[in-house]
Amino acid sequence: MNLPVQAHVEIDKLYHNRHHVELTIGIRKGGETEIIHFGPDRKIVDGEPLIYPVGSICKPFTASMLAKYVSEGKLDLDAPINTYIRDLPDRYYPSLRKLATHTSGFGTQPYNLVTMIPFFVRMNQEGGLFHTNPFRGKLDEEGMLEIIRKTQLKDKPYKFEYSNIGMSIVGYIVGQVNGKGFWDAMTEYITDDLGLKHTFLGNTDMTGYDKKENPCRCWQWEKEDVIAPAGALNATIEDLLDFASIQLDGSRPYLAMCHEIHGPCEGSSDSGLAWRLDQSMPISWHTGAAGPYHAWLGLNRETGTSVAVGINYGLVNAEEIGFAILRNQ
Numbered sequence: 059m060n061l062p063v064q065a066h067v068e069i070d071k072l073y074h075n076r077h078h079v080e081l082t083i084g085i086r087k088g089g090e091t092e093i094i095h096f097g098p099d100r101k102i103v104d105g106e107p108l109i110y111p112v113g114s115i116c117k118p119f120t121a122s123m124l125a126k127y128v129s130e131g132k133l134d135l136d137a138p139i140n141t142y143i144r145d146l147p148d149r150y151y152p153s154l155r156k157l158a159t160h161t162s163g164f165g166t167q168p169y170n171l172v173t174m175i176p177f178f179v180r181m182n183q184e185g186g187l188f189h190t191n192p193f194r195g196k197l198d199e200e201g202m203l204e205i206i207r208k209t210q211l212k213d214k215p216y217k218f219e220y221s222n223i224g225m226s227i228v229g230y231i232v233g234q235v236n237g238k239g240f241w242d243a244m245t246e247y248i249t250d251d252l253g254l255k256h257t258f259l260g261n262t263d264m265t266g267y268d269k270k271e272n273p274c275r276c277w278q279w280e281k282e283d284v285i286a287p288a289g290a291l292n293a294t295i296e297d298l299l300d301f302a303s304i305q306l307d308g309s310r311p312y313l314a315m316c317h318e319i320h321g322p323c324e325g326s327s328d329s330g331l332a333w334r335l336d337q338s339m340p341i342s343w344h345t346g347a348a349g350p351y352h353a354w355l356g357l358n359r360e361t362g363t364s365v366a367v368g369i370n371y372g373l374v375n376a377e378e379i380g381f382a383i384l385r386n387q
Contacts, residue, residue, distance in 0.1 A: 078098050093295055112351070113289045125312045126310070129312035163219075189349065202227065202284040262292040264351070295366045316333055343356035
């Protein structure tokens with residue numbers, strides 16, 4: 059695999075003072091796939107593909123299922139959420155489009171000061187944020203509905219604010235329309251619609267590392283966790299490339315709407331449905347972070363080229379590595 063100079067610079071940064079790095083890079087271009095895995099000593103390692111916790115890359119999966127149901131007439135992007143969630147107070151609610159573009163007005167996290175206290179206690183007991191999933195066991199369906207009831211929003215444009223609870227409401231509604239709930243609906247969608255064999259919600263056995271080089275297990279999830287649509291996904295790098303190819307190959311026409319501009323974003327991007335759309339090149343991308351893991355997936359909508367990156371450390375530069383490669387393909 060011939061990587062551009064800037065990618066090597068970013069990989070150097072990744073390996074600096076880290077002694078347990080597992081780095082997998084995948085490139086698909088012109089129908090050809092290259093996947094390379096670097097071990098702790100930065101040497102190329104062969105073996106079974108690693109399954110990475112890919113965190114928020116779950117959001118484009120959730121948005122893909124949303125797009126499917128929109129195309130089938132089961133959901134309306136511009137319908138307010140009380141169209142699909144009954145027994146909410148009679149007032150304004152944002153649309154599915156606003157939720158899927160992080161412009162709904164819902165905050166970044168589903169917590170307030172009081173509900174965060176038990177989490178911080180448990181996090182301290184378990185060794186810190188890299189070891190503790192802040193979303194596990196903290197918010198079930200009734201807890202999410204209570205947030206919706208208590209969050210009074212105005213009928214006005216809201217700025218982009220990355221919202222795990224917003225995307226989770228999308229997933230909840232998709233699961234209700236499916237009739238099986240989000241977890242089972244997404245599992246069925248991954249298997250039957252996307253045909254991915256090594257992608258799933260929940261927990262995997264890969265070892266990650268925190269900033270002090272301590273080993274960590276992946277964030278643990280429960281089927282009842284309402285925030286699962288925002289980040290409970292695991293996948294191999296090859297499956298992420300397959301998912302990117304499906305976005306582009308026309309086999310599922312409804313996915314095109316995910317890569318149209320639906321709202322504002324931050325930085326030099328616009329918002330698709332969950333995807334970030336680079337303004338300088340026709341690139342759709344998303345980052346995924348889950349405690350001691352970091353992943354990135356990007357695709358060029360004109361050339362069909364896609365790049366996926368997985369790393370077993372948190373707070374690292376997967377995004378910079380991915381962009382350095384994709385922008386030079």
